[in-house]
Each structure stands twice: as C-alpha cells, then as structure tokens.
Amino acid sequence: MEPAIFLDRDNTLIANRGDLGDAESVRLLDGAAEALSELREAGYRLVVVTNQGGVARGKFTEADVDAVHQRIAQLLDDEIHQPGLIERFYYCPYHPEGTVAEYRRDHPWRKPNPGMILQASRDMELDLEHSWVIGDQDRDIAAGRAAGCRTLLISTDRDAAHEANAAGAVDSLAGAVKVILRNGESEPIPATATARPVVAPPPPSPEAPESAPAAAEASKDTAREFNWDVDTPTPEPEPPPTDQPLADVRRAILELSDEVRSDRVRRSELTASKMTAGITQLLVVSCAFFGLLQLGDPESFETFVKWILGAALLQLVTITLLLLDPRG
Numbered sequence: 001m002e003p004a005i006f007l008d009r010d011n012t013l014i015a016n017r018g019d020l021g022d023a024e025s026v027r028l029l030d031g032a033a034e035a036l037s038e039l040r041e042a043g044y045r046l047v048v049v050t051n052q053g054g055v056a057r058g059k060f061t062e063a064d065v066d067a068v069h070q071r072i073a074q075l076l077d078d079e080i081h082q083p084g085l086i087e088r089f090y091y092c093p094y095h096p097e098g099t100v101a102e103y104r105r106d107h108p109w110r111k112p113n114p115g116m117i118l119q120a121s122r123d124m125e126l127d128l129e130h131s132w133v134i135g136d137q138d139r140d141i142a143a144g145r146a147a148g149c150r151t152l153l154i155s156t157d158r159d160a161a162h163e164a165n166a167a168g169a170v171d172s173l174a175g176a177v178k179v180i181l182r183n184g185e186s187e188p189i190p191a192t193a194t195a196r197p198v199v200a201p202p203p204p205s206p207e208a209p210e211s212a213p214a215a216a217e218a219s220k221d222t223a224r225e226f227n228w229d230v231d232t233p234t235p236e237p238e239p240p241p242t243d244q245p246l247a248d249v250r251r252a253i254l255e256l257s258d259e260v261r262s263d264r265v266r267r268s269e270l271t272a273s274k275m276t277a278g279i280t281q282l283l284v285v286s287c288a289f290f291g292l293l294q295l296g297d298p299e300s301f302e303t304f305v306k307w308i309l310g311a312a313l314l315q316l317v318t319i320t321l322l323l324l325d326p327r328g
C-alpha cells in the first residue's frame with residue numbers, strides 16, 4: 001500500500017472565491033503544479049477530495065464539476081508535462097440546506113466526514129497512516145484526522161492551525177511540500193500513471209459515517225508516534241465518540257423522512273400522460289351527455305349509439321394513458 005496526499009480543491013489547488021462551475025474560469029494557484037510534481041516524485045499518490053455543495057444549491061451541475069476537474073487536470077498536464085498527475089477527483093455534491101431536493105442531505109462523503117478519503121483508500125489501496133491531508137478549512141483537517149491521516153492547514157494564522165487541530169500550518173502547497181518531505185518516509189513511485197484522472201461518482205444514497213471514532217483514535221496514535229519537524233500545536237483532547245445507537249436512529253429517521261418526501265413529490269407530479277387522460281375523460285363525459293340528449297327522440301337512436309361508442313372509445317384511451325404513465 002502506498003501513501004497519498006489528499007488535497008482540498010478550492011483555495012488549496014485552485015483559486016475560488018465562490019461557487020465555481022465554469023471550467024474556463026479555473027486558475028491554478030501559483031506554484032501548485034510544481035508542488036504536486038514534487039510530491040508525486042517523492043512517492044505520494046495524489047487525490048483531490050472536495051465538497052461541491054453548489055450542486056445541491058442549484059448553482060451548477062455534476063457535469064460542470066466534472067468539466068472543472070478535467071480542466072484542472074489539463075492545466076496541470078500542460079504545465080508539468082506529466083500526464084495523470086492527479087489520479088482521482090472525489091467530490092460530494094450534497095448539502096443539508098441545498099435547494100435541489102435530490103441533493104439536500106448530509107452525507108458521509110461531505111467533509112468534515114471522512115467518507116471520500118476512506119472510499120479512496122479502498123479504491124486505490126492507500127496507506128492512510130502515512131498519508132497527508134492538505135486544506136484551507138477546519139473541515140479538511142477534521143476529515144483527515146477522522147480518517148487517520150496527518151494534516152496540514154494552509155493558513156498564515158498559526159492559531160488557526162491550533163484551533164483546527166492540524167499538525168501544522170503552511171502558507172501554500174509549496175510550503176506543505178517542504179514539511180512533508182522533511183517528515184515523510186515514502187519511496188519514489190515509478191512514473192507509470194498515464195491515464196486521465198477519474199472522477200469518482202458520489203454514492204447514490206447516504207450511508208452511516210464510517211467508524212470515525214476509531215479512525216480519529218488512529219490519527220492520535222500517528223501524531224504521537226511522529227516526530228514533527230514543524231511548529232506543531234498541541235493537539236486538543238479528542239472529542240468524545242459519537243453515541244453510535246443514537247447516530248443510527250438519527251440516520252434511520254433522516255432516511256425515512258427523505259423517502260416520504262421524495263414519494264410525496266413523486267405522487268404530486270402532474271405528468272403529460274395524466275394531463276392528457278384528464279382531457280380525454282372530460283370528452284368521455286361530454287360524449288355521454290350528448291348521447292343521452294338524443295334518447296328523447298326515437299329517430300335519433302343511431303346518433304345516440306354513435307355518441308356512446310365515441311365515449312367508450314375515449315374511455316379506453318383514458319385508461320390506457322393512465323396505465324402507461326411512467327410515474328403511476
């Protein structure tokens with residue numbers, strides 16, 4: 001198993017002052033490409049893990065996120081001439097306060113949860129104990145610690161690193177490389193990766209957060225064993241582990257409410273089939289009405305039969321439309 005560098009995306013790897021859904025607006029931060037190349041040469045596999053709640057807020061789509069990641073990979077390739085520098089991009093499109101119902105929820109992949117890192121370690125057989133997480137937010141550090149990785153906060157504020165429980169603070173990716181190379185113990189990896197980065201799809205439904213307390217405990221051990229060559233703030237005491245039975249009940253309630261909500265939305269949707277069926281049903285009633293009006297005149301019996309046959313035919317159309325309605 002090889003160690004990895006898990007990189008936050010926005011304001012760690014690229015500049016982003018808000019939601020970024022336009023691939024043409026991607027700008028690599030100064031020195032980012034060289035920093036990643038150095039880490040790769042030092043034997044670390046490179047993975048991006050990024051929250052993209054803009055999808056849940058309807059700012060852009062998953063396809064836009066994918067395009068941004070392809071653009072980042074292209075810019076890195078162009079600058080470093082080393083294809084496949086970043087092996088995979090993992091993103092989480094969910095947000096508990098999103099406006100798009102499909103994405104409105106918390107999720108084990110959403111940092112500070114460690115889901116993306118744990119998934120990557122399974123997918124790529126990574127050594128988390130000797131891996132690092134680099135990011136500019138507390139949630140990046142929390143996710144890294146929960147997954148049992150070493151962590152570096154990009155910040156000029158040393159107090160911020162202390163508050164985030166990061167192992168150290170650096171001012172940029174280049175600064176992070178210096179710390180990692182001083183403290184790391186990875187072996188160089190032959191440059192065999194030539195494939196384009198893979199954008200891993202998010203899982204379709206939430207799962208329970210993965211053994212965060214155990215992973216956090218592993219992180220604590222790692223920090224103790226490690227002889228940091230940085231200004232290392234004293235780690236804060238670990239928060240008490242989550243009450244697992246309560247967490248399970250909470251998750252079950254959330255899933256149930258999601259299911260009820262989506263079912264209610266599904267049932268309330270007015271499809272084209274239902275609308276057409278409504279119109280044909282009105283025509284059925286009208287035909288039957290006009291047919292019955294003919295009953296008063298014995299000479300119009302034939303006309304009566306025609307109206308009733310028309311009504312019956314339209315009723316069949318109505319029933320067929322309702323049966324064929326994809327949403328039932």
Ligand SMILES: [Mg+2]
Pocket residue numbers: 008009010011012135136137
């Ligand atoms: Mg960030």
